[in-house]
Amino acid sequence: MSASHRSTVAPRSRSSDTASRSALASLRWNIAGSVVVVLLQLCYTAYTARAVDPRSYGAYAIALTVVPFFGYLANAGLSACVLRAERLTFPFVRAARRLGMMSGTLCFLLVEAVAPVFGALFHMPDLTVMVRLLGCVFLMQPSVSVIVTAMRRVGAARVAVMAESVGQAVGVATAAVLLAWGWSPFALALAQPVAAATALSMGTVWVARRPLPPGPPVRGRDLLAPSGFMTTHSLGQFVANNIPLWAAGRLLGPGAVGSYSRASLFTGLLLTFFYQGLNWAVTPLLAERRAKGLLLGRAVERTLCAASAVAFIGFGITAGIGPAVLRLLLGPGWASAVAIVPALSAGAAMTLLCYCGGAIDQVRDAPRALVGTLMATVAATVVGVGLAVFERSLLLVAGAAAAGQVVGHLVQLVAWHRAGLLHAGAALRIHGVHAAVGAALGAAAAMGSSARSAAAALAYGLILMLPVVLVCVLVRTWIPVYATAVATGLLRDRKSLRPFQRGH
Numbered sequence: 146m147s148a149s150h151r152s153t154v155a156p157r158s159r160s161s162d163t164a165s166r167s168a169l170a171s172l173r174w175n176i177a178g179s180v181v182v183v184l185l186q187l188c189y190t191a192y193t194a195r196a197v198d199p200r201s202y203g204a205y206a207i208a209l210t211v212v213p214f215f216g217y218l219a220n221a222g223l224s225a226c227v228l229r230a231e232r233l234t235f236p237f238v239r240a241a242r243r244l245g246m247m248s249g250t251l252c253f254l255l256v257e258a259v260a261p262v263f264g265a266l267f268h269m270p271d272l273t274v275m276v277r278l279l280g281c282v283f284l285m286q287p288s289v290s291v292i293v294t295a296m297r298r299v300g301a302a303r304v305a306v307m308a309e310s311v312g313q314a315v316g317v318a319t320a321a322v323l324l325a326w327g328w329s330p331f332a333l334a335l336a337q338p339v340a341a342a343t344a345l346s347m348g349t350v351w352v353a354r355r356p357l358p359p360g361p362p363v364r365g366r367d368l369l370a371p372s373g374f375m376t377t378h379s380l381g382q383f384v385a386n387n388i389p390l391w392a393a394g395r396l397l398g399p400g401a402v403g404s405y406s407r408a409s410l411f412t413g414l415l416l417t418f419f420y421q422g423l424n425w426a427v428t429p430l431l432a433e434r435r436a437k438g439l440l441l442g443r444a445v446e447r448t449l450c451a452a453s454a455v456a457f458i459g460f461g462i463t464a465g466i467g468p469a470v471l472r473l474l475l476g477p478g479w480a481s482a483v484a485i486v487p488a489l490s491a492g493a494a495m496t497l498l499c500y501c502g503g504a505i506d507q508v509r510d511a512p513r514a515l516v517g518t519l520m521a522t523v524a525a526t527v528v529g530v531g532l533a534v535f536e537r538s539l540l541l542v543a544g545a546a547a548a549g550q551v552v553g554h555l556v557q558l559v560a561w562h563r564a565g566l567l568h569a570g571a572a573l574r575i576h577g578v579h580a581a582v583g584a585a586l587g588a589a590a591a592m593g594s595s596a597r598s599a600a601a602a603l604a605y606g607l608i609l610m611l612p613v614v615l616v617c618v619l620v621r622t623w624i625p626v627y628a629t630a631v632a633t634g635l636l637r638d639r640k641s642l643r644p645f646q647r648g649h
Contacts, residue, residue, distance in 0.1 A: 181310045183418055189317040190410075191474050193333060196324045205333045206406065208275040211263055214383070215252045215283065223287065227294040229432050229508055234360025238295050238352075245287030256280030271330065278334035285341040292348035295357070298429045308347040316340030378503075378515055385523045386496070389546040392530045404481035405539060408489050411471055415463060416493040419455050420500045427451065427501075431508040445505055445567050447629050452501035453579045454626035456494040461583020464490035465590025466606045472599035485543040487587075492547035494583075498576075499550050502557035514560045522553030575625045582617055582624060589613045 197205075223241045227233065257277055264273030289312075296305035316336040323332035390405055427448045434444050464487040471483050499522065506514040529545025562569040589612070593605025621627045 182313050183414060185310075185313050185317055186414055187470075187474065189321065189336070192321060193324070196321075197330050197333065204269045204271040204275050205330055207263070207269070207272055208279050208334065211276060212256065212279045212282075214380075215256055215280070216286070224290045224294045225507060227291060227298055229428065232360065233295060233298050233357060234363075235357040236360050236363045238291060238357055240363040241291045242288050245291050249283040249285070249287040253280055253283040256283065274331055275334045278331060279337060281338040282341050285338070285345045289341050289345045289348060292352060293344065296348070296351065299357070300429075301351070301355070304347075304351055308344045308351070311347065312340040312342075312344030315343040378519065381519045381523070382500075382503075385519065385526055385549065386546075388523070388526050388549075389530055389533075389542045392534055392542060404479065405485065405542065407475060407479060408471065408482040408485050408543075411467065411474070412460070412463065412486065412489045412493040415459070416497055419459060420497050423448075423452055423455060423497075423501055424504050428504050428508060431505065435508060441505075441509060442566055445561070446571065447633070448501065448505060449498075449567065449572055450575050450625050450629045452498055453575050454624075456497040457576065457579040457583035458586065458626075459583070460490040460494035460497070461580070461585075461587040462590060462610070463493070463587075464583075465587035465610070466603060468591075469593070469599050469602035469606055473603060481539060485540055487591075488540055488543035488547060490587075492543060492550055495547055495550035495554055499553045499557065502554060506557070506560075509566070511560070511564075514557070517560070518553045518556050521556045522549045525549040525552035578623070578625055582613075585613045585616075586610050 223245050227238065227241055257280060260273045260276040260280070263276055264270055293305045293308060296302070296308070316339040319339045320332045320336040323335065390409065427444075431441060431444055431448065434441055467486040467490055468483045471479070471486055475482065499518065503515055503518065506512075506518070526545060526549030529548045530542055533539075533541030533545045558567075558569045558572050561567040561572075589609040590606035592609050593602050593607075617624065622631075
């Protein structure tokens, strides 16, 4: 190899490794922030379950299924546009924020107008007030999404995590204080608007102190086409994810949908924040590599490796200790919800992989792949739910949701294999190792679930996982995510890497 060729390749390799380390460091901050927010939400859920009576909480639960639908229109896919931007400039962010403010204001006015319709439809006068209060979040949330995403896009993940974590803490604290003062149940609906206002204030201060680089003018309408496609795609995902819940409510009765919603809220909370952490960390890296004309293969493999570890190991643990945690949170009378936590955890793991695969397809500008994955997921979910309803089994409904996501991810792997982006066999090997680790941890945790007390079951489960963790430490060089972390410099290990890493 000539000296000139070496001088061309070496900086590119160093740049790739530096970007990978930056992405993994960002991932670490995002996961840490997710843990903080999840703990806050779990504590808030436990408090509100005891401070608000079930009937009043029911109005809030319905509001949470109605208002997020308008949220997809309010955010208009702008976060994805900011993450995917090849070069983030001040005019680009300003245009995205203006578009978000316009769409958010329109959605706020729409929600305020149709709120009485939902109250009359469900015969709940409190629901009208709940929807209107919760709808106030649209005045701030689109701007928050743009600013916080811009923070992550330029490598300020720590500041973004602080803004969101502080916002969540202030929001739930405000709602908790108002509930204690007797403003129940309407204080429940103020947590999200207050959290958004707090995060927006912190984000605005950051923008003022760290101006973005200048660039050519960007008009809001220039963002409508890509953001419109992402909004439509997100709505499709929303429908696909809620098919099991709607089927359970329509055909199995209110008791079934209540149990399903409680359990899916628990696993969905973890899914949302795990995915956000991964998406915010790796999407900017992929977008930068594509803008520089670099191949995406290695970055895609590392992205999938991180997603696979979080999905299979994280939700494997959730499948094991999740039933005990839910028993502790909800108290007695929710046996049906507790029973489907393992199946919903499997579905959440596969959903996380599908979501991360979708982020990869967004960056490589493959709308046909996105549509194909979504259609395959919806079709498989509908077939599975149909069989589950025929058997009148809530557990099978949860299993159908997982099966639909499995089919969707397999479609993604086939598309990447055909495009020469990632060998399907390598991806399946990565998934297999991480799934084995997650299954071992989950099985060990589940052994403690026979305890009568929920607290004892949780404690036993955590203790029984320790031997499995020790074994994983001893054989860590065979675990793909560890090998990837060492290869990118995020972790250091004196031992030489096993054939898994050298083979790449």
